[in-house]
Amino acid sequence: MNDRISPQYAVGIDLGTTNCVVSYVDLTAPEEEQVREVLPLLQLTTPGFAEELAQLPSFLYLPHESELTDEDKQLPWQHDSNRLTGQLARQLGSKTPLRLVASAKSWLCHGGVDPRQPNLPLNSPDEVEKVSPYEATVAYLQHLIDSWRYKHPDQALVGQDVTITVPASFDPAARELTAEAARSLGFQHLTLLEEPQAAVYNWLEYAGDDWREEVSVGDIILVVDIGGGTTDLSLIAVAEEDGNLVLNRIAVGDHILLGGDNMDLALAYVVRNKLAQEGKKLQPWQIQAIVHGCRDAKEQLLIDSDVQAVPIVVPSRGSKLIGGTISTELTRDEVAATLVEGFFPKAGIDQHPQQQARTALTQMGLPYAQDAAVSRHLAAFLCRQSAAANEVLGLEESEFIKPTAVLFNGGVLKAPNLENRVLEIINQWLADAAAEPAKKLAGADLDLAVAKGASYYGFVRQGKGVRIRGGIASAYYVGIESAMPAVPGMEPPLEALCVAPFGMEEGTEADVPSREFGLVVGEPVKFRFYGSTVRREDAAGTHLDYWDEDELEELPEIQVVLPVEDRNPGDVVPVRLAARVTEVGTLCLEAIPRDSSARWQVEFDVRTK
Numbered sequence: 001m002n003d004r005i006s007p008q009y010a011v012g013i014d015l016g017t018t019n020c021v022v023s024y025v026d027l028t029a030p031e032e033e034q035v036r037e038v039l040p041l042l043q044l045t046t047p048g049f050a051e052e053l054a055q056l057p058s059f060l061y062l063p064h065e066s067e068l069t070d071e072d073k074q075l076p077w078q079h080d081s082n083r084l085t086g087q088l089a090r091q092l093g094s095k096t097p098l099r100l101v102a103s104a105k106s107w108l109c110h111g112g113v114d115p116r117q118p119n120l121p122l123n124s125p126d127e128v129e130k131v132s133p134y135e136a137t138v139a140y141l142q143h144l145i146d147s148w149r150y151k152h153p154d155q156a157l158v159g160q161d162v163t164i165t166v167p168a169s170f171d172p173a174a175r176e177l178t179a180e181a182a183r184s185l186g187f188q189h190l191t192l193l194e195e196p197q198a199a200v201y202n203w204l205e206y207a208g209d210d211w212r213e214e215v216s217v218g219d220i221i222l223v224v225d226i227g228g229g230t231t232d233l234s235l236i237a238v239a240e241e242d243g244n245l246v247l248n249r250i251a252v253g254d255h256i257l258l259g260g261d262n263m264d265l266a267l268a269y270v271v272r273n274k275l276a277q278e279g280k281k282l283q284p285w286q287i288q289a290i291v292h293g294c295r296d297a298k299e300q301l302l303i304d305s306d307v308q309a310v311p312i313v314v315p316s317r318g319s320k321l322i323g324g325t326i327s328t329e330l331t332r333d334e335v336a337a338t339l340v341e342g343f344f345p346k347a348g349i350d351q352h353p354q355q356q357a358r359t360a361l362t363q364m365g366l367p368y369a370q371d372a373a374v375s376r377h378l379a380a381f382l383c384r385q386s387a388a389a390n391e392v393l394g395l396e397e398s399e400f401i402k403p404t405a406v407l408f409n410g411g412v413l414k415a416p417n418l419e420n421r422v423l424e425i426i427n428q429w430l431a432d433a434a435a436e437p438a439k440k441l442a443g444a445d446l447d448l449a450v451a452k453g454a455s456y457y458g459f460v461r462q463g464k465g466v467r468i469r470g471g472i473a474s475a476y477y478v479g480i481e482s483a484m485p486a487v488p489g490m491e492p493p494l495e496a497l498c499v500a501p502f503g504m505e506e507g508t509e510a511d512v513p514s515r516e517f518g519l520v521v522g523e524p525v526k527f528r529f530y531g532s533t534v535r536r537e538d539a540a541g542t543h544l545d546y547w548d549e550d551e552l553e554e555l556p557e558i559q560v561v562l563p564v565e566d567r568n569p570g571d572v573v574p575v576r577l578a579a580r581v582t583e584v585g586t587l588c589l590e591a592i593p594r595d596s597s598a599r600w601q602v603e604f605d606v607r608t609k
Contacts, residue, residue, distance in 0.1 A: 007027065007159060007160040007161040007189055008026060008027060008028055008155055008160065009024045009025065009026055009027060009155065009160040009161065010024065010025050010027055010160070010161045010163070010455050010456075010457075010458025010459055010461075011023070011024045011148075011157065011160045011161065011162045011163070011454075011455055011458065012024070012162075012163050012165070012193075012198065012450075012451045012452060012453065012454025012455030012456070012457065012458065013141075013144060013162060013163070013164045013165065013451065013454065014165050014195070014198070014448075014450040014451035014454065015058075015105065015137070015140065015141070015164055015165065015166070015178070016058055016105070016227060016228065016450070017058060017103055017105045017106060017227055017228050017229030017230060017259070017261075018057065018058055018102075018103075018227065018228025018229060018260065018261065018411075019055040019056065019057055019058055019228065019411070019447065020041075020055065020056040020057075020058055020140055020143075020144060021038065021054065021055055021056075021447070021448055021450070021451035022038070022039040022041065022144055022147070022148065022451060023036055023037065023038050023039070023448065023451035023452045023454065023455040024036070024037055024039060024160070024455050025037070025455050025456070025458070025459060027161070027458075027459070027462070031464070034459070036205065036452050036455050036456060038054050038448055038451065038452070039144075039147060039148060039151060040052035040053070040054065040147075040151065041053055041054070041055065041056045041086070041143070041144070041147045042075065042076070042146075042147050042150055043056055043075075043085070043086030043087050043088065043143070043147075044072075044073065044075065044084065044086060044087065044088035045086075045087045045088055045091075046088065046091075047068055047069075047072035047073075047088065048069075048071050048072045048074070050075055051087075053086075053087060054447070054448065055447060056085065056086045056087075056140065056143060056144065056147070057085075057086055057087055057089065057090040058102070058103075058104065058105065058140055059085065059086070059089040059090040059093055059100060059101065059102055060083055060084070060085055060089055060100070060101035060104070060131065060136045060139055060140075061083070061084040061085075061088070061089035061090075061092045061093050061099055061100055061101070062082065062083060062084075062099045062100075062101070062121070062128055062129045062131070063082065063084060063092065063099065064099070065082075067092075075146070076146075076150055077146040077149070077150070082129065083131070083139060085139055085140060085143045086143065090292065091292070093292075094289055094290075094291065094292030094293070095289055095315055096289075097121070097285065097288040097289060098121055098123070098124040098125065098128060098285070099121060099124065099128055100121055101120045101121050101131060101136050102261075103229050103261065103366060104120065104133045104136035104137055104140075105133075105137070105167075105229065106229050106230065106257055106366050107120065107133035107136075107366065108133045108134065108137060108174050108177055108178065109167075109170055109171055109173070109174035109255060110133075110366060110367065111171075111367075111555070111556050112367070113133075114132075115132060115133040115134050115174075115177055116132050116134050117132055118130035118131050118132045118135070119132065120132070120133065120136065134177055134180075134181060137177070137178065137181045138181045138184060138185065141181060141182060141185055142185060144157065145157045145158065145185060156186075157187075158185060158186040158187045158188060159188055159189070160189065161189045161191075161458045161461075162182070162187055162189060162190050162191070162458075163190075163191045163192070163193050163198075163454040163455070163457050163458055164178060164179075164182060164190065164191075164192055164193070164454070165192070165193050165194070165195045165198045165450050165451070165454050166178055166192050166193070166194065166195065167194070167195055167230055167232050167255060168194040168195065168196050168197070168232055168234050168249075168252035168253070168473050169230075169232060169252055169253060169254055169255035169256075169473070170255065171255075171531065171555050171556065172476070172555075172586065172587040173555075173556050175192055175585065175586045175587070176586045176587075178192065179192060179584050179585075179586050190584055191457075191458075191461070191506075191583070191584055191585055192584055192585035192586065193454055193457055193585070194234070194249070194252070194470065194473065195225055195232055195409075195450050196223035196225050196232055196233075196234035196249075196252070196409065197234070197236075197249055197453070197457075197468050197470060198449070198450040198451075198453035198454045198457065199223055199225060199407060199409035199443070199449050199450055199453055200221065200223060200236055200247070200407060200453065200468060201453035201454070201456045201457050201460065201468070202443060202444060202449040202450070202452045202453030202456060203407055203441055203442075203443050203449075203453075204453075204456070204465065204466050205452070205453070205456045205465075206442070206443055206444050207441075207442075211466070212245055214405070214441060215238045215245070215404075215405055215441075216238060216245070217238055217239060217240045217245065218238065218404075219237075219238040219404040219405055220235055220236070220237050220238070220250075220389055220401060220402065220403045220404055220405070221235070221236040221237075221238070221247075221403065221404075221405045221406070221407055221441065222234075222235055222382075222403035222405070222406045222407070222426070222438070223235070223236065223406075223407045223409065224378070224406060224407070224408055224409070224410075224413070224422060225408075225409040225410045225450075226258075226259055226260070226374065226409075226410040226411075226412040226413055227259050227260065227409075227410040227411060227412065228259050228260040228261050228411060228412075229257060229259045229260070229261050230255065230256060230257055230258065230259050231253075231256040231258045231259055231369075231374055231377060232252075232253065232256070232410075233252070233253035233256075233377075233378065233381045234249060234251065234252045234253070235249070235250050235251040235252075235385060235388055235389070235401065235403070236248065236249055236250070236468065237250045237388075237389050246466075246469065247466060247467075247468040247469065248468070248469045248470070249468055249469065249470035249473070250385075250388045250389055251381075251385040251388040251401075251473075251533060252473040252474075252533060253377075253381045253533075254381075254533075254553075256369050256377055257366055257367060257368045257369055258343075258368065258369040258372065258374060258377065259410070259412060260295070260298075260410075260411060260412045261291075262343070262368065262369075262372060263298065263338075263339050263343060263412065264291045264292075264294045264295040264298060265291055265294075266338050266339070266342060266343075266372075267291075267294035267297070267298060267330060267334075267335065267338055267339075268287050268288075268290050268291045268294045269287065270330065270334055270338055271290055271294065271312050271314075271328055271330065272287055274328055275314070275326065275328055280326055282314065286314055286315065286316075289314075289315050290312055290313075290314055290315075293312045293313065294312065294330065296310070297310035297312060297330040297335070298330075298335055298339070299414075301330065301331075301332045301335045302335060302339070302414075302415030302416075302417065302418065303414060303415055303416075307332070308331060308332050309329045309330065309331045309332065310329060310330050311327055311328075311329045312327060312328050312329060312330055313326075313327045314326050314327065314328075336417065339415075339418065340417060340418065340421055342372060342373075343372055343373065343374050343418075344373070344374055344375050344418060344421045344422060344425070345373050345375055345376075346375070346424075346425060346428070347373065347375045347376050347379060347425065348379070348429075348432075349379050349382065349383065349399065349400050349429040349432070349433075350379070350383075351375075351376050351379055352376055352377075352379055352380040352383070353369065353370070353371035353373070353376045353377055353380055354370070354371045354376070355370055355371070374422070375422070375425050378422070378425070378426070379400070379429070382400040382401050382402075382403075382429075383399065383400045384533075384534060384550065385401050385533070385534065386398055386399060386400050386401050387534070387536075388401055388536075389401060398433075399433070400429070400433075402430055402433065402435045403426065403430075403438045404436065404438055404439070405438055405439050405440075405441050406422075406423060406426060406438050406439070406440055406441065407440075407441045407443060408422070408440070408443070408446065409443070409446055409449050409450065410446055411446060411447050413446055414446050414447070419440075423438070423440055426438055469505075470503070471502070471503035471504045471505040471506070471581070472500060472502065472503065472504045472581055472587060473502075473533060474502060474531040474532055474533050475498055475500065475501050475502040475531070475532045475533075475535050475536070475538050476498070476499055476500040476529065476530065476531050476532075476555075476579070476587065477496040477497060477498050477499065477529070477530040477531070477532070477544070477552060478496070478497050478499050478527050478528070478529060478530075478558075478577065479494050479495070479496055479527065479528030479529070479530060479554075480494065480495045480496065480497055481494060481495075482494065482495055482545075493545070494528070495543065495544060495545045496530055496543075496544040496547065496552060497512065497515060497541070497542070497543055497544075498512075498538040498539065498540055498541060498542040498543075498544070499512050499540060499577050499579045499589060500540065500579035500581070500587060500589075501538055501539050501540055501542075502532070502533075502535065502536045502538070503536070504579070504581045505581065506581050506582065506583050506584075506585055507581065507582070507583050508580070508581055509578060509579065509580040509581075510540035510578065510579045510580075511540065511576070511578045512540050512541050512576060512577045512578065512579070513540070513541045515541060515576060515577070516574045516575065516576050516594065517574070517575055517576070517577065517591075518572040518573070518574055518575075519560065519562055519572065519573050519575050519591060520562070520570060520571070520572055520573075521562040521563065521564050521565075521567050521568075521569065521570070521571050521572075521573055522561070522562070522563075522564040522567075522568075522569030522570060522571075523561065523569065523570065524559050524560070524561045525559070525560055525561070525562075526557045526558070526559050527557060527558045527559070527560075527602070528554065528557060529554070529555045529556065529557060529558045530552040530553060530554055530555060531552070531553050531555050532551055532552050532553070534550075534551055535547075535551055535552075540579065558589060558602050559602075560591055560600060560601070560602040562575075562591065562593075562600050563600070573593050573594075573595075574593070574594040574595075575591040575592055575593050575594065575600075576591075576592050576594070577589060577590065577591060577592070577602070578590045578592060578599075588601060588602075589601070589602035590602060
């Protein structure tokens with residue numbers, strides 16, 4: 001294929017925490033005949049047997065050299081027989097979790113680790129090969145490329161118009177790493193899109209021209225996306241421009257590591273406690289091993305009303321360990337009590353996540369949400385974003401922003417009783433505030449909505465359909481140490497300079513006016529970096545000498561090394577900063593020397609802490 005030929009397909013890739021999905025549409029077909037399809041993803045489901053499934057589980061398994069034969073691992077392609085991805089990886093990992101890489105996407109944006117360093121599976125023995133979150137991301141994308149080639153041998157995936165979705169709450173470094181992983185495999189026409197926006201695009205296509213009958217000017221759509229690993233919250237405002245309805249993404253939530261994985265683990269502990277009452281004690285590895293069975297049981301019991309109980313088999317490494325293989329069951333009532341009341345308790349709008357005192361020493365791991373109540377995280381989000389609709393809709397600020405419609409997304413919310421509980425809680429808050437209840441927007445398959453919406457976005461980028469206006473979801477700031485006399489026992493106060501305002505659109509640039517920094521050439525210079533989802537009015541160059549604790553969040557450092565060129569190492573070069581949002585959707589900071597037209601890119605540090 002000639003790489004210069006215009007792409008034939010608009011492809012959406014949901015690079016999920018627990019599952020990956022690929023959707024596509026043929027751009028060369030007449031518009032009335034264009035149908036969004038889901039790519040069947042060929043993968044091993046049992047040793048030696050491959051099937052095509054709609055989803056590729058985002059798991060990487062590192063088998064022991066004697067665990068599987070070459071025939072057991074055979075696919076039409078084979079890049080690395082010592083690394084398995086997909087359904088078989090998840091199944092084998094449920095029995096041997098110390099060889100399983102999971103939640104690579106969450107590790108990719110973990111501020112406390114270097115995502116390029118091989119550190120997964122965490123806490124596994126030395127004989128187990130380690131891979132980095134970045135490598136795992138590349139492995140999942142490679143499997144998608146191979147699956148596409150298997151179905152479309154004449155049209156390489158890397159040459160298509162590809163949109164990869166990321167959480168709205170991903171920081172700039174995590175976005176850039178995702179884009180870099182794709183570019184390393186040869187993707188040529190690449191865009192990043194926030195997952196909640198993709199869900200709205202899927203709803204727009206699903207509703208067709210009737211979407212204007214479902215919402216009107218002044219409406220605020222709350223997108224609640226609860227997947228396997230994260231809870232993602234966004235707000236979309238419906239406004240009017242030149243007599244037409246337009247959609248504006250006005251707010252996003254924090255990166256909340258709370259989702260289906262937490263629920264599966266909670267159910268595993270329910271099983272442990274049941275067995276303990278029978279005098280059967282489980283070891284930690286067995287609890288991890290039954291999480292997979294609890295996940296399957298959860299899906300059956302929450303979705304199929306005819307199923308009242310599902311058996312759970314506990315693996316054993318030998319009869320001497322726990323007296324032979326044992327089994328129990330999870331019931332519908334146990335699942336409902338654990339998940340509905342544990343993760344979605346009824347709470348007031350003023351009840352926000354509870355922070356517990358942390359111990360001095362903790363195991364290295366993902367920064368999971370301390371409070372498991374999704375309802376309290378949702379209340380905090382709506383209160384924190386109370387001013388989000390002021391600029392777009394001209395609404396007066398109130399105690400909390402009041403959504404008029406709710407769009408659900410994510411595999412967790414396929415369960416009707418969980419979806420109904422969330423809507424019930426939201427509408428109780430609205431009723432208490434004498435507001436009209438929010439209505440649920442009907443959508444399609446929640447497992448496939450993000451990928452389908454991403455492929456529809458490729459169609460929208462050609463000037464068709466309805467585009468959601470968004471830009472970057474945070475304002476970004478560089479920390480500046482104040483100039484002041486030394487005071488014993490006190491660090492100089494830190495100030496903040498806005499370098500990229502909230503809502504900067506792709507393909508635009510913002511200069512930071514009248515500010516110069518002195519940077520050392522030939523040596524790495526680090527900046528402290530901050531983001532804010534609530535300070536919408538700050539323009540590039542806004543200087544803050546004070547802010548409330550919840551207004552700015554410190555992000556990973558950014559780092560630049562200026563080339564020496566005709567200077568001496570250690571020289572201080574006066575520079576100013578400029579910010580640019582690339583067409584891909586990543587943020588780029590540049591240092592511009594006063595005495596040169598050259599530009600040095602300020603790289604986002606990959607968290608080598």
